[in-house]
Structures are given as structure tokens and as C-alpha cells.
Amino acid sequence: MIPMTTTEGGKRSARQTRAMQAFPTAETADALATFPDNAALDLRTRFRTSLRMLASTVALVTSAHDNRRGGMTATAACSLSVDPPLMIVCVNRRSRTHGFMRDSDRFCINYLGTQHGELARLFARQLEDSEGKFSIGSWGISAFGNPILLDSLATIECGVHRRLDEGTHSVFIGTVLDAATRRDCDPLVYVQGGFARLAGAN
Numbered sequence: 001m002i003p004m005t006t007t008e009g010g011k012r013s014a015r016q017t018r019a020m021q022a023f024p025t026a027e028t029a030d031a032l033a034t035f036p037d038n039a040a041l042d043l044r045t046r047f048r049t050s051l052r053m054l055a056s057t058v059a060l061v062t063s064a065h066d067n068r069r070g071g072m073t074a075t076a077a078c079s080l081s082v083d084p085p086l087m088i089v090c091v092n093r094r095s096r097t098h099g100f101m102r103d104s105d106r107f108c109i110n111y112l113g114t115q116h117g118e119l120a121r122l123f124a125r126q127l128e129d130s131e132g133k134f135s136i137g138s139w140g141i142s143a144f145g146n147p148i149l150l151d152s153l154a155t156i157e158c159g160v161h162r163r164l165d166e167g168t169h170s171v172f173i174g175t176v177l178d179a180a181t182r183r184d185c186d187p188l189v190y191v192q193g194g195f196a197r198l199a200g201a202n
């Protein structure tokens, strides 16, 4: 059975404690016990290992301020609401891209295709000068002033609606200013610590 612990130092609410007393049922406990690797790991490791199993489309989140461009590879970029159209991006506060997004109040999410592996690796690097990230790829500047990858799968441009600081990251909630499907190609996916392409689904 997986030990029901909170994160180190985390506190349980009364509701969580009541829920833990009622669950798991005997059947669930038996089923969970069939994953012996989990039982030996602490919550932090189980959490990180679980996240590795999630496949996400890779994006480059870009922004510009004071005639400078910045951007980063990101998988924590997804839709929040269709009406009104809102997106969420979770960004490490120590990254330079965070500073660009905070200072300019806008950003662009450029979703990548399988041909963009080199770009994904470059934008995940910590460079002396963030301009160096734009040394490869087909880049333009949008009407909103964001760096935009012209041959991306899709681009979604946002104005910062709200920023919430949690843990090491900020959650940027963006109001969608423009969206475009650009190229009919397979999405670049990140799963289990590596880039991958979809094998097809039914």
C-alpha cells in the first residue's frame, strides 16, 4: 500500500484527514500494492516519476521588452477557458523569460512540430545572451510585438491577465489576443525525459 503522507512539512486539512481515514478501500489498497516500486519511494519522487509519464506538446514561450527578445522551451502551457479565451503558462521565476513576460505584460506560445527538435533543445539552454536563442529558426515579430515562429504548428498570443506566484514558479494567466494554425505537421511531444513523435491514435 502507498503510504498516505503529505510533502515534507506539509499540513493536512481536517477534510484531507477525514478522506484519508475513509480511503483507500481494501480493493484499491490491493491494487496499489501491485506497484511495489511506488511503495518504496517518498512522495516527492513518486510525484516527479508520475510527471515523467505525461506526454505534452512542446512549445516555445517567447516575449520581448526594450528591443530584446527572450524565450524558453515549455510544456506547462495549456488552455484554461474558451469563453473568455484564456491560457495558462507556468514559468520558473528565476528564468529570464519570466522577466520578459512580467515586464512586457505579453507573450506568445509557439507550439512545435517534430522538425523543431533543435529549437526545443536550444530554448531549454541557459545562454549568456537570450538573443542567441533566435540564431536558428524562422522568426518574425507579431503585431503585438512578440517573437513568433513562422513555421510553428500553432501560435497563441496573450496579454498577461493575472500572475500568481506559487512555489518556484509563476502561473501566468493570459488573455488570448490572437491565435493561428500555421503548419500541418506532427506535434513535438515530450515524455519520459525525451522528445518523441506520436505513433498515431485511434
Ligand SMILES: Cc1cc2nc3c(=O)[nH]c(=O)nc-3n(C[C@H](O)[C@H](O)[C@H](O)COP(=O)(O)OP(=O)(O)OC[C@H]3O[C@@H](n4cnc5c(N)ncnc54)[C@H](O)[C@@H]3O)c2cc1C
Binding pocket: 058, 070, 071, 072, 073, 074, 075, 076, 077, 090, 091, 092, 094, 095, 096, 097, 098, 123, 124, 125, 126, 127, 130, 190
Ligand atoms: C521539454 C522541456 C519543457 C520545459 N518546460 C518548462 C516549463 O513549462 N516551465 C519552465 O519554467 N521551464 C521549463 N523548462 C525549462 C526551461 O526551458 C529552461 O529553464 C530554459 O533555460 C529557460 O530559459 P530562459 O532563457 O528563460 O532562462 P535562463 O536564464 O536560461 O535560466 C534558466 C534556469 O537556469 C537557472 N538559473 C538562471 N540564472 C541562474 C543563476 N544566476 N544561478 C543559478 N541558476 C540560474 C534557473 O533555474 C533558471 O530557471 C522546460 C525544459 C524542457 C527541456
